[in-house]
Amino acid sequence: MTELSPLDTGFMEMEDTDRHISLGIGAVAVVAGPPPTREEFRAGVTRGLRQHGRLRQRVRRAPLDLTAPVWEDDPNFDLAHHIRWTALPDPGDETTLRELIATELTERLDRDHPLWEVVMVDNLAGNRWAMIVKAHHSMVDGISGITLFESFCDPAREIPDTRAEEAGRQPGSGVLEWANRVARLPYTAPRFAVSAARALAPVLFSAVTPSTASSLNGSIGRQRRYAVARASLTEVREICAALDVTVNDVAVAALATAYRRLLLSRGEQPEAGMLRIVVPVSMRTADAKYALDNRVSAMIAHLPIEIEDSIERLAAVHDRIARHRSRGEAEAEKSLLSLADWLPFGMVAWIFRTVARFPQRGVGALATNVPGPRRPLWLDGREVLEIWPCIPVALRVRTTVAILSYADRLTFGITGDYDTTPDIDILAAGVAAEIDALLDHARTRRPLQLVSNPGSPPDR
Incomplete structure (x- = not known):
């Protein structure tokens, strides 16, 4: 388990306070060629799971918020919670895709599970398909969000193990640790x-x-x-x-x-x-x-x-x-x-x-x-033509x-x-x-x- 930083926590508090907002950050890949099979698509997402242990972790809050929330392994982790398939209605053009993205930006991520999801979008005009990757702002910023997206793409080189980096902030010892910090404050x-x-x-x-x-x-x-x-x-x-x-x-x-x-x-x-x-x-x-x-x-x-x-x-x-x-x-x-x-x-x-x-x-x-x-990036052997970034309001x-x-x-x-x-x-x-x-x-x-x-x- 590792603690959320004050900034990570701030994004969760902001979302809790305003029912009108969803603080998911997204990246949309527009991909050439026919869409992959379900087995191919799941294999790409599984590749990302191996690179980022955080994808298997959910947020757990302490009673009365006495200590910072922590990332903990989801005991009921199921990849099916995080993958969805959909298809654009005809004509399947860019306007239709943008409307789908706008809808995705309104949907909040499920706090009972790790705060990310991937959507495979079929029927995009011009012999194309799309992939939407969305993660909560408490998990990623802009750069790490793109890193997450890249982890689902076909590998170009070996990606470093990030478990030590993601360990970051270890859970404190509550009141005693806080007292020690205060003692050093002067x-x-x-x-x-x-x-x-x-x-x-x-x-x-x-x-x-x-x-x-x-x-x-x-x-x-x-x-x-x-x-x-x-x-x-x-x-x-x-x-x-x-x-x-x-x-x-x-x-x-x-x-x-x-x-x-x-x-x-x-x-x-x-x-x-x-x-x-x-x-x-x-x-x-x-x-x-x-x-x-x-x-x-x-x-x-x-x-x-x-x-x-x-x-x-x-x-x-x-x-x-x-x-x-x-x-x-x-x-x-x-x-x-x-x-x-x-x-x-x-x-x-x-x-x-x-x-x-x-x-x-x-x-x-x-x-x-x-x-x-x-x-250039590739998904399941198909070229990623464009990446559209998406952030909340x-x-x-x-x-x-x-x-x-x-x-x-x-x-x-x-x-x-x-x-x-x-x-x-x-x-x-x-x-x-x-x-x-x-x-x-x-x-x-x-x-x-x-x-x-x-x-x-x-x-x-």
């Missing part, structure tokens, strides 16, 4: 407090201070919509080389354009400081690549949706993200989560439940950029975007609340159009002035 807390307070101040300010009201933040229902935007990674890298920016800069700038178009289509005028976006940052080291857990922190930045010019908007994105990284906000937030280890678990759970109930009005979007497999954030690279493609998986985002396709179209526009600029070698936009909110 010696360790001052060193943490001084370095973290300066970096965390702007993050906490952005999280609790309401931004300019917009339709991007507000109550959400139980149903979802899902859209996809695609870009050539080769062309994105051409933009990066010509304009001296990163792939992440280009992706976030494309999102800024997409949200600007969405607001304008709704009759809302984009303003400086109107859209704060959460950008998760991976804290995962190379030797922990194959561990199924959460190792993320986050930054909160303003998207420059008020800027009309594409090049100026990209420059503002580059400048702002660099500024947030230089302040060490993600590292400070990670340290803050580590500090939660010193508190009694009941208090940690109460804090997360309180945050989940708090009607936050400061953040309007979330975007995460996950580096995916560079080599929660905490009054009505749209979220997962950006995933795979081979020579960059894919934006956009999740939206069904009732308040009927125009979700505007976001997908805006992303594609902006990357095309930036590519045109890159090929004309227009210089990029990396300075902050004068109208941007002041650094706090």
Whole structure:
């Protein structure tokens, strides 16, 4: 048995607090050729079971939440609980698949069993089929979620044994361990407090201070919509080389354009400081690549949706993200989560439940950029053509975007609340159009002035 970290536990508390949300993270493979037989498909899933012991474990909570929940082996583990087969109705096109994905994003995973499932989808047009892999956010983050997906694919090399990595946090000895931590706190807390307070101040300010009201933040229902935007990674890298920016800069700038178009289509005028976006940052080291857990922190930045010019908007994105990284906000937030280890678990759970109930009005979007497999993948001898990432919405954030690279493609998986985002396709179209526009600029070698936009909110 191993303990859940405070962040892992936080995702479970958030889901328990809001009946409208399901915190499953997904990856959808679009695969060429006829679908596999049931025996072939089960063999691939079984291969993943051998690589990740966590897939056989469920979460067990202590009475009255006196200690942290633990992962324990499911005594009734049955692979049939975790595999489903379905088929798309005609015409079986991409729209139909996206509707199925949106439905899957609403379904909660069964807490009585390990928190993952795989769905084989037949009757996809163009002689294709699909596989949906979904796991709870308490089990995986974006990178480990893709690692889980890869484990079901045909092997290219031997995958390391991850049992030692997944052992991580061993169960504590309750009150005695907590007392020992508290006794050391006077010696360790001052060193943490001084370095973290300066970096965390702007993050906490952005999280609790309401931004300019917009339709991007507000109550959400139980149903979802899902859209996809695609870009050539080769062309994105051409933009990066010509304009001296990163792939992440280009992706976030494309999102800024997409949200600007969405607001304008709704009759809302984009303003400086109107859209704060959460950008998760991976804290995962190379030797922990194959561990199924959460190792993320986050930054909160303003998207420059008020800027009309594409090049100026990209420059503002580059400048702002660099500024947030230089302040060490993600590292400070990670340290803050580590500090939660010193508190009694009941208090940690109460804090997360309180945050989940708090009607936050400061953040309007979330975007995460996950580096995916560079080599082509195969499932049961069939080529994986595309991988679409899927993440949930929660905490009054009505749209979220997962950006995933795979081979020579960059894919934006956009999740939206069904009732308040009927125009979700505007976001997908805006992303594609902006990357095309930036590519045109890159090929004309227009210089990029990396300075902050004068109208941007002041650094706090």
